[in-house]
Amino acid sequence: MWRLIKLLFFLAVIGAIGLVGFAYFGDLTPQQQDVTEPVTLDVD
Template sequence: MGRLLKLLAFLLVVGFVLLVGFAYLGDLTPEQSDVSTPVTLDVD
């Protein structure tokens, strides 16, 4: 049972380190571009 708790603690620490590393190094900013669509208005 102790080995299982050690493994779980180890996985939690590794997961936290990877999450922090991804937060600092991961660049997920979307590419931005202007979108324009012409609109025809039928006004009588």
């Protein structure tokens, strides 16, 4: 039972390190593009 708890703790630590590493070194910049759309105004 103790081995299972140690394994789960180890996997959680490795997962947290991987998540932090991806957040720092991964390409998380959003894609940007210009959007132009005609607008019709109903002015009477």
